[in-house]
Amino acid sequence: MNSKFRIGIVGYGNLGKGAIKAIKQTEDMELVAIFSRRDPEALNLIDPSTKVVHISNAIDYVDKIDVMLLCGGSATDLPEQTPHFASMFNTVDSFDTHAKIPAFYETVNEAATKHRKTAIISVGWDPGLFSINRVMADAILPNGTNYTFWGKGLSQGHSDAVRRIQGVKNGVQYTIPSDNAIERVRNGENPELSTADKHTRVCYVVAEEGADKAAIEQEIKTMPNYFADYDTDVHFISEEELARDHSKSPHGGFVIRSGNTGENNKQLYEFSLNLDSNPEFTASVLVAYARAAYRLNKEKQYGAKTVFDVAPGYISPRSPEVLRRDYL
Amino acid sequence: MNSKFRIGIVGYGNLGKGAIKAIKQTEDMELVAIFSRRDPEALNLIDPSTKVVHISNAIDYVDKIDVMLLCGGSATDLPEQTPHFASMFNTVDSFDTHAKIPAFYETVNEAATKHRKTAIISVGWDPGLFSINRVMADAILPNGTNYTFWGKGLSQGHSDAVRRIQGVKNGVQYTIPSDNAIERVRNGENPELSTADKHTRVCYVVAEEGADKAAIEQEIKTMPNYFADYDTDVHFISEEELARDHSKSPHGGFVIRSGNTGENNKQLYEFSLNLDSNPEFTASVLVAYARAAYRLNKEKQYGAKTVFDVAPGYISPRSPEVLRRDYL
Numbered sequence: 001m002n003s004k005f006r007i008g009i010v011g012y013g014n015l016g017k018g019a020i021k022a023i024k025q026t027e028d029m030e031l032v033a034i035f036s037r038r039d040p041e042a043l044n045l046i047d048p049s050t051k052v053v054h055i056s057n058a059i060d061y062v063d064k065i066d067v068m069l070l071c072g073g074s075a076t077d078l079p080e081q082t083p084h085f086a087s088m089f090n091t092v093d094s095f096d097t098h099a100k101i102p103a104f105y106e107t108v109n110e111a112a113t114k115h116r117k118t119a120i121i122s123v124g125w126d127p128g129l130f131s132i133n134r135v136m137a138d139a140i141l142p143n144g145t146n147y148t149f150w151g152k153g154l155s156q157g158h159s160d161a162v163r164r165i166q167g168v169k170n171g172v173q174y175t176i177p178s179d180n181a182i183e184r185v186r187n188g189e190n191p192e193l194s195t196a197d198k199h200t201r202v203c204y205v206v207a208e209e210g211a212d213k214a215a216i217e218q219e220i221k222t223m224p225n226y227f228a229d230y231d232t233d234v235h236f237i238s239e240e241e242l243a244r245d246h247s248k249s250p251h252g253g254f255v256i257r258s259g260n261t262g263e264n265n266k267q268l269y270e271f272s273l274n275l276d277s278n279p280e281f282t283a284s285v286l287v288a289y290a291r292a293a294y295r296l297n298k299e300k301q302y303g304a305k306t307v308f309d310v311a312p313g314y315i316s317p318r319s320p321e322v323l324r325r326d327y328l
Numbered sequence: 329m330n331s332k333f334r335i336g337i338v339g340y341g342n343l344g345k346g347a348i349k350a351i352k353q354t355e356d357m358e359l360v361a362i363f364s365r366r367d368p369e370a371l372n373l374i375d376p377s378t379k380v381v382h383i384s385n386a387i388d389y390v391d392k393i394d395v396m397l398l399c400g401g402s403a404t405d406l407p408e409q410t411p412h413f414a415s416m417f418n419t420v421d422s423f424d425t426h427a428k429i430p431a432f433y434e435t436v437n438e439a440a441t442k443h444r445k446t447a448i449i450s451v452g453w454d455p456g457l458f459s460i461n462r463v464m465a466d467a468i469l470p471n472g473t474n475y476t477f478w479g480k481g482l483s484q485g486h487s488d489a490v491r492r493i494q495g496v497k498n499g500v501q502y503t504i505p506s507d508n509a510i511e512r513v514r515n516g517e518n519p520e521l522s523t524a525d526k527h528t529r530v531c532y533v534v535a536e537e538g539a540d541k542a543a544i545e546q547e548i549k550t551m552p553n554y555f556a557d558y559d560t561d562v563h564f565i566s567e568e569e570l571a572r573d574h575s576k577s578p579h580g581g582f583v584i585r586s587g588n589t590g591e592n593n594k595q596l597y598e599f600s601l602n603l604d605s606n607p608e609f610t611a612s613v614l615v616a617y618a619r620a621a622y623r624l625n626k627e628k629q630y631g632a633k634t635v636f637d638v639a640p641g642y643i644s645p646r647s648p649e650v651l652r653r654d655y656l
Contacts, residue, residue: 265604276593313636
């Protein structure tokens with residue numbers, strides 16, 4: 001008898017690879033297969049024993065997989081893939097285009113409800129764990145203000161923007177939360193802060209030989225939308241230094257709520273993450289929520305769900321009795 | 329039409345008073361009455377318009393109250409009161425004797441299930457919000473270690489112990505988390521730490537006139553169980569300084585999980601509270617969970633529940649649509 005959760009993964013990018021590693025750390029899950037649009041033979045597997053199936057054959061696995069982790073991107077993959085897979089499998093995805101979540105929810109909810117599947121959308125840390133803390137802090141301290149700070153973290157979009165500049169050979173950009181802004185929030189000042197007030201930006205740039213570094217720095221610092229509104233530091237480094245010091249994808253951040261109760265008693269609620277690997281952590285969250293997708297489905301809770309609909313015990317490998325005895 | 333949650337409060341101590349203030353901060357709740365063992369006429373009300381009813385008449389309110397907040401103590405009140413009230417009302421309590429939670433759960437579960445009521449037990453911040461974070465961090469980062477630090481916080485039990493010493497007129501004791509221990513955990517060292525390793529203690533003592541201060545300090549620092557295992561500082565102050573600087577009940581603490589994913593990538597998960605008023609914050613958590621008790625009961629989820637069984641959206645005054653749009 002096999003009582004492990006049977007997991008499939010759609011997509012073999014950084015998130016999918018992170019999910020493989022996260023499943024290995026559990027005792028109650030097994031990876032059935034990776035589903036990819038690419039030729040299964042052509043994938044460079046981190047574990048050669050992993051089974052790879054072409055995405056078009058996923059339907060053959062409807063009885064062999066309990067939950068499918070959708071590890072594609074939010075821009076084009078998930079809007080198409082989540083409704084498609086949620087009509088065959090219970091799913092967990094990390095859809096993170098905040099403005100489009102309500103419409104995405106509706107589409108996924110229709111597909112999953114119709115086929116009696118459970119699809120937990122927008123899982124990860126933001127959206128995800130940060131969202132949970134924004135909601136709980138707001139519910140507990142109605143007289144207060146939520147603040148979200150991101151970083152220190154590698155921003156893919158801003159790194160791409162730097163790399164597109166003429167004379168730039170390579171580079172990365174980190175978003176850094178402002179210590180001063182965090183301090184003001186922790187002190188209960190309830191300041192009004194724009195995203196630019198809350199963060200600074202640091203770029204590590206490898207210039208082409210003979211490139212005009214001053215011009216590059218100037219172009220970065222004045223780039224509209226990306227950098228112009230922020231305090232930005234630019235450091236020029238060698239290709240070797242970039243490879244040695246900047247090859248990971250760290251990220252993290254803070255959700256802080258500063259509130260008042262009674263006669264002006266300050267109450268500070270804070271949640272933070274400091275991550276060496278953003279994709280591995282995000283994948284670990286997806287893997288934990290796979291348990292919830294399966295359990296909710298067994299309870300006939302069909303349709304699209306978010307982290308707001310999932311009780312904490314549902315993501316744990318431990319029994320309710322053990323949780324009450326050892327964790328409460 | 330009245331669509332507010334109708335709340336009752338059992339007990340008029342610090343927690344019950346905190347609950348009155350917390351309900352005032354909500355827009356979707358109304359306080360129906362306080363239930364007390366004392367003569368209703370004799371209570372010194374913080375708000376004279378509050379209705380006070382003798383606890384023996386609570387049964388007259390079964391159709392007038394949606395959720396009863398049980399604000400008694402864990403030592404003797406709640407073991408008796410929760411099963412009693414959970415047979416008449418949906419309830420939320422803050423039972424915090426960790427070792428007795430499993431037995432308490434069974435007793436309450438039997439009473440509540442039999443009478444089709446929903447009783448959320450052990451709500452607050454520890455047990456409560458800290459418990460949620462211990463469970464979620466453990467589920468997401470299986471390869472890691474949980475740490476709980478308490479403080480800076482006023483400890484009632486330790487303050488009482490100080491005040492019992494001969495020559496002590498008055499005094500308070502604060503538990504302080506060790507900066508060094510927190511730093512080691514944040515650095516990912518995964519140290520083994522006893523409660524004494526993680527905390528220091530600071531006492532502010534008002535001595536009787538002519539008392540032997542050196543003897544008092546010695547007696548505090550060597551007191552078994554309470555202080556002997558800890559680094560303890562003792563400061564002698566005046567009665568005026570005590571009243572001026574030490575009349576609040578601050579508390580708080582940290583839950584930190586330090587874990588690893590993939591090839592030794594460090595992932596740090598941290599939740600913390602810094603509270604000016606411990607009872608007001610705890611009461612605010614109870615009030616938020618009253619929404620969940622009522623909603624779960626409407627879904628016929630009867631019996632005893634803990635925070636592990638409550639999805640975050642259930643404690644929020646906001647609709648699922650608003651939460652998805654603005655908080656995810």
